[in-house]
Amino acid sequence: MDKIPTRTTQILATLPEDLDLEKTAEIADKISDAATISSVNAPMLCDTPHEDVFNKLQQQINRLSAQIDRLYTERSSSAHNSYKSQRRSRSNSRGRNDAYCRYHRKFGQAARKCTKPCSFKQRSDSTILHHARKRETPFPTAHEDGVCCWGRECQPSILLTLRAANGSQIQTFGQVSMTLDIGPRRTFQWLFTVAEVKFTILGADFLAHYKLIVDMSKRSLLDQTTNLMNYGVTSTLTSTKLCVALPADNPLKGVLDKFPSLVRPFTYTVTVKHHTVHKIQTFGSPVFPKPRRLSPEKYKQARAEFQHMFLKRHNRKIIFLGIFGSGAVLGYKYFQAKITEIQEKEAEASIAFARKQHHFDCNQRTCNRTALSMLPNLRGAILRIIDTESLTQQLKSSSKNKLQIWEELKLLSFTRTICSVYVCSMLVLLLRVQLNIVGAYIYKEKFSTKMNGMSSHFSNATQNIQGRYLAMLEHLLDQGLKDLVEHVQVAVVKVIGKISLKEKLSSAKVLSIIHQIRMAVECDPDAGATGRSCQKLCTFILPPEEKPDIDVSNNSYEDKLLDKMISETRDVLDSDDFHTVFCSCLDLGFRHLMDRLAENFTSTQTFRPDRANLSEPEVAMAKFIPIINKLIFRLCSEPPNPFFQELLLMEPMKDLAANVYEAFSQETEPSPQMQTGFFLSNLFSKSSSCQGIS
Known part of the structure; x- marks a missing residue:
């Protein structure tokens, strides 16, 4: 019993105590077989024998493996052919695909447009795969006809049935383990459910497990682990809503209603580490309210007492500061008055010097004229x-x-x-x-x-x-x-x-x-x-x-x-x-x-000219x-x-x-x-x- 999973143990605990061991083991096997279904959706049990279900799942897996191998082969050959076609002349490349339009000649199966006349035939039984960078396994996307997300040759799964919001049934094709690389510098491995939908859906359990946050205002996906943001493109299609519908004749419906946590999406939560032992919830005013004003009489008394205590304690300091401040003010005024007096004397001396200089110059001109x-x-x-x-x-x-x-x-x-x-x-x-x-x-x-x-x-x-x-x-x-x-x-x-x-x-x-x-x-x-x-x-x-x-x-x-x-x-x-x-x-x-x-x-x-004048000129x-x-x-x-x-x-x-x-x-x-x-x-x-x- 110690090796039985926790969920199986919780379900077996609800069975009657007088149930024999063989029936209990049979029920445990059925629960373990149904445990492979994603925790996002509630299971719908079926009376099909275990061996038939196992055989069908094995056949489905084999077909999926063969299809993946074929797709890898086609992709590698198409890449090799495209490399060779670049070296060929334009006339040779047109000889084989003359009946195709230029979109199908260039993009092939991935072409989104087509101009007539065009004889290209789209494969209805193939699946379009989108390879993200550094992706270990191909991630399936919707087909152009909007019928299947994984492939038409997949066998429907009878273990899980999804219903849309309008009540229509959505066929599932089992589960597949995939490793995604959607940008934030790390890979994400998850067990996905293959369903007949038009687009890929990432559930809330996947986002919660890897700490991914959807930022609708910035249209991006934020990774809390690496603090990186991966921007996306807004889809032009209308959004859909998926819900789980349990059949009315399910014998376990009454038991599951009593224990809703069993069918609730399972998420990994991190336990907050703290040292709180007890929690006491209080009501009323806070422990430290705002101070309230005293009455005028008490306020005057408190102020007078505070002033008396302050003056008594700092009496010498106040006297010293008063004397020092008065001396500083008087010294500043005296210094300022002296500076003003000196400036006035210098100005008067400059004016007197300029006046005397002007008078002296005029006097010299008068002397020259005289x-x-x-x-x-x-x-x-x-x-x-x-x-x-x-x-x-x-x-x-x-x-x-x-x-x-x-x-x-x-x-x-x-x-x-x-x-x-x-x-x-x-x-x-x-x-x-x-x-x-x-x-x-x-x-x-x-x-x-x-x-x-x-x-x-x-x-x-x-x-x-x-x-x-x-x-x-x-x-x-x-x-x-x-x-x-x-x-x-x-x-x-x-x-x-x-x-x-x-x-x-x-x-x-x-x-x-x-x-x-x-x-x-x-x-x-x-x-x-x-x-x-x-x-x-x-x-x-x-x-x-x-x-x-x-x-x-x-x-x-x-x-x-x-x-x-x-x-x-x-x-x-x-x-x-x-x-x-x-x-x-x-x-x-x-x-x-x-x-x-x-x-x-x-x-x-x-x-x-007849003799040289060697002596100085002389005059009588x-x-x-x-x-x-x-x-x-x-x-x-x-x-x-x-x-x-x-x-x-x-x-x-x-x-x-x-x-x-x-x-x-x-x-x-x-x-x-x-x-x-x-x-x-x-x-x-x-x-x-x-x-x-x-």
Whole structure:
């Protein structure tokens, strides 16, 4: 009894206890014979003897095996013939199948369409097989006529009868074990029932056993084991429903009704592993309900108590955080205020610097225009004091004392040309100093007093004061020029007084003469035999302090301010910076003079093809006098004047102007003596170096 299957044992348990052993064994044999039927459908018992049923099943199996062998043979031969037919010509392939349409010529039995005329005859007793990839056994599909799913030669099975939903009977032909390969990378082996249906049906027990899920939305079959999905094609045929119908005269129907689990589809279920021992089902509110609000009185009390506990526990922390936070806020505000103050100061300084720079540039342009406008007056003053034209007229009209007149003309010509270089440099420097002092006073009056909210009693330079201050230029063009001419004439007489009118002069000789005259004019007895100093020349620019040209005897405000401005100008002229710039201007002027003289030496040179000119060109003193006498009209000519423009655009001149302007535009009063060194020259030299002469 231990070897009897479980289902057979369950059925035998329902038999009467007084039944003998032979009848019980006979019933067990019948149950075991019927056990080969699929568990999907309920069996329908029959009174046919066991031996007859076995013989019929054996014959059916033999026929099915023979049919499968024949189909394999036909498929292999058709594949071999199709390979050969590809190598044949098109005319040979058409010779045998001329009566077939192109669908049957190409697909044969598998053709789904046919065009007339066509003499192809479909086999009615054959079965169409569909081989899936990696499939071990052929899987049967429906025939085109819709009659059989496995083959017409199969014998009907009398052990199982199926009925459709409309009550019609569906013939079965036994069972077959098949291995399917429907895609999810594994094979499925199952015992299928062969029935007379149009399509293949996979039952729920097959899907449940292999954990296959039908996804209707995606039209696919999902394998839970491999997590792969196999997509299908929607069928155009209407679906059918199969049901199991038991005959009314079945003697076991009453027993099976009492035990419905016996005929229920058997599925393999996986037991859930857990450690639950008891299960208690509860009803009502959950164990942890949501918190409910307290009443207003209790809420206030609880809040006050919580605050008291919190403050008592964290009292020091709160005090420390409060002090630290207050300090951080105050520090941040102080830091922000300092940054704002610094930014405002930087902005004010930038604005003041830009304003001062603009005012300084305008002042330099005014100085350049004023200096250029003074050229006609300067030339006229030199020609009036040193009159060589009258001597020239005497040479043309009278024949007496011509040698004496030539000697006098020689001295005056050199004196006038050299004096023009000195006085041009003095005029430019004096104008530059005076106008920058006046401009600094004007800037301090307009802008500095407005920013500081105070005004200085000695900083308001009126138009009257400015006019009286600039009138000191008249001394340079009158008495100062006369004193300069006398001083230069003494040096000229000393150097060229003994040079004969017939003596030949070369450019090197002329350069040596002018250099000797400069040394005699600029030589300072206190500095040694070869010492150069502009201290003596600066005394010709302004009137001496003992005899000023401007009366400042009154004690009025204007007189005091004018006297202060004159004293500051004298301090500037006595400074070493001014002397350095003055010497640079003189060097530039005499270089320009020598360049003009060299042009005359080059133009007078004549080429003699009969002999080589190995020596420098030379000019007699008598011929050189008219050349140097006319240079004043080039040195002091009206604009454009290259010499004067070079003087105005000199870098040392601009540095001196920036130094003077910056020193006198400060809020504090400048010291009596200017500091040596151009400590502020770079501040304005870059911006003012590009300014032109308008």
